[in-house]
Amino acid sequence: MHADEIRALVQGHQVHRDVYTSHAVYQAEMRHLFANAWIFVGHDSQTPNKGDYITTQIGDQPVIQVRHSDGNIHILHNRCPHKGTKIAIDRAGNTGKFFRCPYHAWSFKTNGCRLAIPLKKGYDGTGLENTPNYEGMAAVGAVEVYHGFVFARLAYNGISFEEFFGDSLSSIDNMVARAPEGRLKIAGPPLRYMHKCNWKMLVENQTDTCHPMVAHESSAGTAIDIFREMGEPEPRPAAMQIIAPFMSAYEFFESMGIRTWPNGHGHTGVNMSIHSDYDAIPGYYEALKQTHGERKAKAILDESRHNSVYFPNMMVKAPLQQLRNFIPLGPDKTLVESYVYRLAGAPDQLVAMSSMYNRMINAPTSIVGHDDLEMYERAQEGLQSNGLEWVNLQRLYETGEDFDVEAVENGTTERQMRNQFDAWVKFMTADMEEAA
């Protein structure tokens, strides 16, 4: 596709349905957007020791995150330079000092560099050493580890990490500052939830504050009904802390506020959020106060950001140490991986709370998840309709919105969705030809 075709799909207040349904658009996203933007890969605590690796995807590109012998993390294309065989397919493991392709035993250091090729004299005088295949496993364009979170840019040239994320990194900062020892550690494997819908629907839903009281009435509304019928016992059941706030009124979500940052990032819960009313966990505040002092500890916990979107396809829930990765598998197929992290130096009850939230909300077995997925899949099917070609994003829209400046607005605005599409056009077209 060409840049003019991409621009024609986004009109600010609306987007053409092809952005969700078209194979050509999806392929262009994989070739351009997911190459030009910085994409979340994993957490460094998933590969703590030399030779530790995980396998994942950046867009449709299979990659390996590996801890090299010098202690640094490398992101390598998961493809043998010989015949293309994937070098590793287990989700996590340790490869020792080198990777060895199981097909013909070409081997590579854990930074990707060629180590050895068997029966090498067969290549004498063939010119193999003049090909890029000879170098080893290709590395991605750029890697950045930020407070343990590993991001990569596939493209060799492009926007820097700092410029791409800018002040949106403050949500990760807040999540990490909540650890009395200043770092996070992965707490078990992620939930893996398959969605038959476009990946952008999921990302947009992260700041869609007008759906919880409607789509989740069956879960949150029923929870409240049962609680009342039980005579509102104390302490309240865990579901009342976690699920019931989804039923909050429109006014509540309006006053939560939404902040948008340049390059498609943004978050709900500027002033407070549905995570503000959780029971205090004994000993935690004291531990945090030890690290930061009273004033700073309080400021860290007063921040109650709901969902922080890291464009294009990741979300962080700082108050719950959660991360959701929306991995595109096709125009109508998305794998959602939902991770929980442990705050180093904090009581166990925090990771217990995060794990509970994760299974109650983000699991394929979660009733709240069922509410959401039903809507996405109906939308994916409904968008096949030729009755209308455009999808509306007009709530609290203003003409001439400037997404290059940070903004804080009414918590029910769809500005963050518009912000994502503004960035979508920018990073789709950054390296595209103008017109045919």
Add this chain to the structure above:
Amino acid sequence: MIRDDIIDFIYSEARMLDEGRFTEWLALWMPDAHYWMPLGYNQADPINETSLLYEDHFMLRLRVERLNGERTFSQKPKSRCHHVIQRPFVDVFDVKAGIFQTNTAMHYIETRLDEQQLLALTAIHDLCCVDGKLRIAGKKVVLVNSDAAFGNIQLLP
């Protein structure tokens, strides 16, 4: 109480679920029991790591009442399920203490609209005896592919 009583209980629980008698099924549960479905195949800790399910009585009741809700859109139309179970092993049979444990291999099918999925699993039931009737004191369901990516699993094995 004889071993067949324990085995019959497991069969009749599966039948209740297959016939959609969820309110009756909920009444089998002890108020402090948990339904656990681990996420990791050898997961030992239900609390400090994510599970697929670790539900107390409130959550199980919420799940059951939600199924019948007017605005439960993911159950319009409703899902149906079907269990094929092997004869349960009775691994603990302590009539005196009123404690029993079974281990049951099952194939669980769930269907809605044109979709049907098959889950192979082992269910471990902790049972107790209250007023001469067997009740569920805990249930752990280990899916053979617990770490796979799933779409919705809306009913319960």
